Amino acid sequence: MKSLDQPSHFFNRELSLIEFNQRVLDQGKNHANPLLERAKFLSIVSSNLDEFFMVRVAGLYDLCQAELNSLDISGRTPIQRMKESLFKTRTLVSDLYETYDQLLEELKTHDIELVKYEQLDEKTKGYMDYYYQTQIYPVLTPMVIDQARPFPLILDKTLNIGLLLIGKQDYEQVFATIQVPSVLPRIVRVPTKTGSVHILLEDLIKPKLSELFSSHDVLHSCCYRITKNAAMHVDEEEAEDLLETIEESLKQRKWGEVIRLEIESQAPREVVTILEEELEIEDEYTFRVHGPVDLTFLSKLASIEGYEELKFKRKIPNSIxxxxxxxxxxxxxxxxxxxxxxxxxxxxxxxxxxxxxxxxxxxxxxxxxxxxxxxxxxxxxxxxxxxxxxxxxxxxxxxxxxxxxxxxxxxxxxxxxxxxxxxxxxxxxxxxxxxxxxxxxxxxxxxxxxxxxxxxxxxxxxxxxxxxxxxxxxxxxxxxxxxxxxxxxxxxADRMKKLTIAPHKLRLKFEMLIDREIKHAKAGKKAHIIAKMNGLYDKQLITKLYEASAAGVKIELIVRGVCCLRPQLKGVSDHITVRSIVGRLLEHSRIYYFYNDGDEEFYISSADWMYRNLSRRVETMGIVEDETIKEKMKQILEIYLSDNTNAYELQSDGSYKLVAPRKPVMNAQLEMWQLMKDDSNKLKICDVLVPISR
Structure with a gap:
């Protein structure tokens, strides 16, 4: 029997996370979703990329700086992981901004428009000039960098405008920067004769830059934004007061290393070079974007009053x-x-x-x-x-x-x-x-x-x-x-009977449950595992699942985000399928099902099948014993496994393929509203569902 834990049997964690964000972006492209909800998905991708750089890329950066060459479960060195991650991210960012441009054009047809200051008529410009003078100007702090004034601290994830200035008298070039006030709304509503349009805060500031630096001419201006390493290094054993220690570490986080620079694509090389040198960041971590820097503002745009036909229909939670x-x-x-x-x-x-x-x-x-x-x-x-x-x-x-x-x-x-x-x-x-x-x-x-x-x-x-x-x-x-x-x-924790906790016994519990299915499969009995979680990145458990698959256990995984298990490999994972459901709601529940020779067991847990959850966190998992609840949970899993609207299937090459739509249409998240109604304990499962106990 071939080795089950060789690197070629595993996907890389960072690349899998980028694939997840691609699936979220796909929701922004999906015309079946309401237009403003699609805008919200683009905002989510932008926010997710912030965290990706602050945590995953920052971690890789630290490994590269320390010149550590340890391999991940897919056999990649930190440098390889970094290069592939940056390459894939650039492709994703390019796709994100192309989708943004298409979305803006569609929004115009519904009278939702983002404009530049120059596009306004003179009367509206006058109104916006008054708004600038009374609401924006008093908050601005222009900062010039020269011998007496060093480069200032640029705060993490704040939007800034970088300027190249030239003196009107001495013709000396200097660099300046100004933070776009985060205390003010990024999107400003502009009343017009026919209704209203919207303008970004930075596009109200840019036309006024010459007034802020009146002794100089503005040669170039562009928006930029930085992302910093979010790691906190806290020695808990040495900390006399953990709360105060964490509080102090948070203050230090603002001085963290810059891990990404985002800047408008039209920025001249001279400005980019100044920022890279002052921020001590290499060019490979600089992202030129073809549109507004930081698309998280789209979540605010998607929440504008009215336009209910462009939003998801509001759902009221069922009461008991x-x-x-x-x-x-x-x-x-x-x-x-x-x-x-x-x-x-x-x-x-x-x-x-x-x-x-x-x-x-x-x-x-x-x-x-x-x-x-x-x-x-x-x-x-x-x-x-x-x-x-x-x-x-x-x-x-x-x-x-x-x-x-x-x-x-x-x-x-x-x-x-x-x-x-x-x-x-x-x-x-x-x-x-x-x-x-x-x-x-x-x-x-x-x-x-x-x-x-x-x-x-x-x-x-x-x-x-x-x-x-x-x-x-x-x-x-x-x-x-x-x-x-x-x-x-x-x-x-040894005396626990119905709760299992990590890091003490939860890993062993999962291995025991999988081993039991392996035993049944080898005895020629039906063996079946269903696991729904947010992420799968534990080499030991993945290898155990490969062992179960090789023994003939049917394994159906519903993994929303990162999945490092490679399905459908001959002799390794032939009996394993992986699907990801990305839709209106963020799938966060963890459900674990084991057929157990017909005496089916259901568990819910706070833990994913990730190394950190099983080895570095306190987690709980509890068995579900009430027969009515077990029946309900069986129906829940059947619905998720039958989704043909928002479900993607993981391929053996690491890509995800949208499940082909078919009749009847099954949207798991919509179906769940009906299932969880008070009067639907025994909801009839429609023909599209495949009973998991069969």
Whole structure:
């Protein structure tokens, strides 16, 4: 039997991530999507590329600078990965701006137009001149670079205008820069005789540059933007106060190395050279763009009032009537509840914490927080619970990338309210999503638990698909108590029965479950695995899946983003298919199914099959035992596996192919709104679906 873990059997992580962004861009090209929603997809690609450079490219850059030649699972060196990533990204960026140009032309036909200052009539120019003088000019700070004034600190991801000036008296050339104010709206609505058009803030500033530098003539001007390395190097063992240490590291992040320079394509070489030298960045990291720098403004354009026919029809999350009409604790004494967001409302989770905060029978509340909203009702309820004298313990993950400042703010608020705030286990991010409420009742103390796949964020719950289980099962309560005691102290996780946690036993659990399917396959029995996740990048687990495929186990993977497993390789992954669903909602739920010789098992987890999730984070996975919920989850997987609208299939060469449309049309995300209605527990599966138990 050939070796299953050779490099040719794996895809590169960075290239797979670029492929994901290409699929998102495809949604921006897809004329089946409303026009303004297509604009929003372009904004998402632009935002994703920011993070790609701040994290993935920055990491490769550090490896290259350290001259480390370690190979990734696909057999590539850091230099090879960097070169291929930059090449592929340039192709993606070119495609992004071509799509942007096409989109602008289509928007014009619906009276949504972006114009330049020069295109305005004299009366409208006068109006905009007044707006500039009263609203923009007072905020601007022009900065000239000369012997007395060194090159200033350019803030990460801010839009700037670079200028080449020449003195009117001495004819000496100098460089200047000015930040486009981020405190002002990037898109300015311009009233006209026939309605309104829009103009970008920088296009209102550029015509006035000569007034800002009146002693010089402006030879050239162009917009530019930089992206910096987002890495934070924190020694947790040496840190006396982790919160203060993280806070200090955030301040230092603004001084990080520049990892990308974006600049308008018409910028002269002289300006580009000055910026590259001052920012200490090589030319291969400079991206000339044929359009506005930073297309994330398109999300604001897509949100303009009116034009409802150019947006997705608003969907209202289904409510669970029992949880609205009765006290949630009474319902959970009788049965477990499945919540699937945003198809079902996030309100029950918020109300559960709010009810617990004010319920005199509740003695303690314990919860993990990874990413929460800016005005989190859950944090407010936890603070109120502590003020009401309840024992409240909250684990706030300070190292949640790009949410560090928000989490520091909430940590301080919770501490002031009397909550016990902990920051997790040294060396590990706490990524699990779990809530424990201890309530004194006639029969004694009872524990209520919510565990799930997504963050306790009432905002992202409207457009991230996630699921969770509400239960009062004794053993789940016992396991949750053990988990929190482990996070706050030194309790052992060995006694857990229904929850499995990383990094202690989750990897072993997955391997055991896969081995069980392998055993059944080798015995000539049916063996089947379905796994839905966000990313697949763990060499050990991928190799185990290859072993299962070689034994004859049918494996169906639904992986939204990065996937380093190479499917459909003869003798290696013949029985493995991989699909990615990219649509209106961001697929975020993690579901794991194992046929188990007919005694089917379902699990939900906070963990993807990524090395970081299984080895460097605290994660949870819980078994689903309620038969009604299991049936519902089976239907959910059947629907996702039958999608022929937003589903792509991963090919053995690493490309993705859109699943061919057929009758009947199946849009999994739309179908889910119907499935999760209160009265559809036994929704009939239409003929397009292939039962996973067959």
């Amino acid at each position: 009537s029992e949880l609205k009409e009765r006290v949630i604790f009474d319902v959970l004494k009788e049965k477990d509840i499945l919540l699937h967001h945003p198809f079902q409302s996030f309100d029950p989770i918020v109300k559960m914490v709010q009810q617990a905060a004010d319920d005199p029978k509740v003695l303690a509340i314990k919860q993990t927080l990874y990413r929460v909203s800016g005005n989190s009702p859950i944090v407010e309820a936890l603070a109120r619970a502590a003020e009401n004298g309840k024992q409240v313990t909250v684990l706030v993950e300070l190292k949640a990338r790009f949410d560090e400042e928000n989490n520091i703010h909430w940590a301080r608020k919770l501490e002031k309210s009397g909550c016990h705030v902990i920051y997790g286990v040294i060396g590990l991010k706490t990524h699990c999503k779990i809530l424990l409420i201890v309530r004194k009742e006639k029969e004694g103390l009872r524990r209520y638990v919510h565990f799930g796949t997504g963050n306790y964020n009432d905002v992202t719950a409207n457009f991230y698909t996630d699921m969770g289980i509400l239960t009062s099962d004794y053993q789940f309560g016992e396991d949750a108590s053990i988990l929190f005691n482990m996070l706050s102290g030194y309790a052992s």
